[in-house]
Amino acid sequence: MFDLIVIIRVPDDAEVTLVADALARMRPLCLAEDGCVSWEAYQSHEEPGRFVLVERWASRGHWEAHDAGDAIQKIYIPEIMPRIEREVHPSSLIRSRPE
Template sequence: MPAPGTRERLDALARMRPLCLAEDGCVSWEAYHSHEDPARFVLVERWATRGHWETHDAGEAIQKIYLPEIMPRIEREVHPSAPAALGEAGQFHLVDQGEGGILR
């Protein structure tokens, strides 16, 4: 049985994905749903620069979907990161994970 609110979160993520991918500087945007913990989602966003990611906060996906529909229902951890010694110079990666919800 899915965790409460799972379908709503999946729907919100599905609506966010094309909006995020269309934003300037978005290299990739993927949402993962844990097999072990049905209440856990992990978003992995890859942005050309940290500035692109910061600008993303003013975009439609964040303002019209993430903030009103997702943020009130989650615990959030943000982990800005880069590939270990394998990444392309200057690229900014964001990996978020948390319990009970979706993280950005």
């Protein structure tokens, strides 16, 4: 598995709804991609201009191929990227260890 956390901040309050709507449109496209296990976008209640994407891919290769898909090419790059600041964090799930 390849897990990814993306933290997004929308500096302009007037663009928060545009970004939220675009992320909602991305979800079904991402979920339909080969190797996408799960894809969720969360919006902060405390800071509406802050979003967290939690993605799980079957492999890093599947995530890398995702860059060529419609979700990225037709929504993320043209509609979201010009409006945001972001941090991308390939991550590992922490699980309890047997004692």
